Amino acid sequence: MRITDYELFEVAPRWQILQLITSDGSVGWGEVYAKWHYAGETPVTASGAAVDQLLHKYVLGEDPREIERRWEAMYRSSFYRGGAVHMSAIAGIDEALWDLKGKQYGAPIYELLGGAARDRVRLYHHASAEAAQTALDDGFSAIKMSPDRMLERIASPDEVERFAQRVAETREIVGDDVDIGIDFHGRVAPPMVKRVAAALEPYSPMFIEEPVTPEYEGVFPDLAASTTIPIATGERLHTRFAFKRYFEAGGIDVAQPDVSHAGGITETKRIGDMASTHGVALAPHCPIGPIAFAASVQVMAVAPSALIQEQTLYRDDGWKQYLTDAAPLEHSNGYVALPDGPGLGVDVDEAAVREAHGVDLEYQRPIYEYADGGIGDG
Ligand SMILES: [Mg+2]
Known part of the structure; x- marks a missing residue:
């Protein structure tokens, strides 16, 4: 069995849902934490771009059962690693691989x-x-x-x-x-x-x-x-x-x-x-x-x-x-x-996700200011 394809859906309010597809037609789902928020005309996030790169370089064409090996490839082969964008992208892919494994063995991931x-x-x-x-x-x-x-x-x-x-x-x-x-x-x-x-x-x-x-x-x-x-x-x-x-x-x-x-x-x-x-x-x-x-x-x-x-x-x-x-x-x-x-123990409604893709996305973090106009965290 090989991982053959994927789709990343951006759905309201600010969720990125990843679908991995295998050569035997199985489907696994994961969720990528959106990093760098929706800006400009199209819903492109940094974590979405990272998902594309990681999948093409380290996951597509590979055996989905070898989660640890894929994880190490995605982590260690990325020389500059471990930040929010990189790890959010790995996270969604990892969840989808575990979902596939659970379905393969007919068992909950736990x-x-x-x-x-x-x-x-x-x-x-x-x-x-x-x-x-x-x-x-x-x-x-x-x-x-x-x-x-x-x-x-x-x-x-x-x-x-x-x-x-x-x-x-x-x-x-x-x-x-x-x-x-x-x-x-x-x-x-x-x-x-x-x-x-x-x-x-x-x-x-x-x-x-x-x-x-x-x-x-x-x-x-x-x-x-x-x-x-x-x-x-x-x-x-x-x-x-x-x-x-x-x-x-x-x-x-x-x-x-x-x-x-x-x-x-x-x-x-x-x-x-x-x-x-x-x-x-x-x-x-x-x-x-x-x-x-x-x-x-x-x-x-x-x-x-x-x-x-x-x-x-x-x-x-x-x-x-x-x-x-x-x-x-x-x-x-x-x-x-x-x-x-x-x-994962849940069935994603693919048609609903597909229909919601790119619609009504929100979430921009505001800028927080102190009384003097200086910038703080919030
Ligand atoms: Mg908190």
Whole structure:
């Protein structure tokens, strides 16, 4: 069996769905995290271009069963490697190869990775005070919120208090048996991070996520020593080598690789295994589409230190149009059961994906500015 063809579909709101086709007519699906966003007249992303190059150079004409060999070829043969664009492209291809393998053996991917370590995967929902009750009504027992806006480099006591107050209100609404993750999302600069963490201590967050951006990895051990709140990071780390530095330096409690950023199922499983050896929990990032989410569930099924899975699917029903049957990914009381179908466990509706290709694409990251007009992260 050989990989003979592929198509990359760009579908709303900002999802790239990859189809690999083999010589015996089998089809595997993956999701590529869009990198460098839609610009100009045509929907071309850097990760889409990387997919084209990697497939033509290292995958087409090859045996899809040799995932590790294809992965090494795509990674090591790219001399300048490991960045967001490269690893997102590898990720989508890797997911599609695993989907093909699962279908070939008639088994879910987690069976081929060693078998399930749990029955279901716990999920959290994005919700702050205003939406918290809805999340609880939907059955979730964990939510995640962010500061409304970027804090100044050294924020005033009022700014810090406003943010802490929002967390306090949310805690009041959800009670003490619901977990609240707090994603700083680059909105807190390194000089402020300890003070903001201290202000949140009374509300016992599940974790603080990306307390600072990855450029400031040296901040983590200091921050962790100053707070009892578990520290999470990793959505902008793309390889096990990037995670290795954090694990060795200490200062993180929860690793958050994104399966569609960090080299796919193959690399994210490795990161999860490494995390467990350092006593670090795994909570994969996933704010994109149903294929990426399905791939995340496969990794979480076998992860030794699985904590909780991110998703943004359940905000509306948009994702369901791309599947022939949404049932395998529906949650029940904030958990998704391990799908028992082969491969990723979902059937992509090819006709729907084809029809949606290139229509209503959105997502441009805004520019975030401090009060003086200087540029920050957000
Ligand atoms: Mg985040």
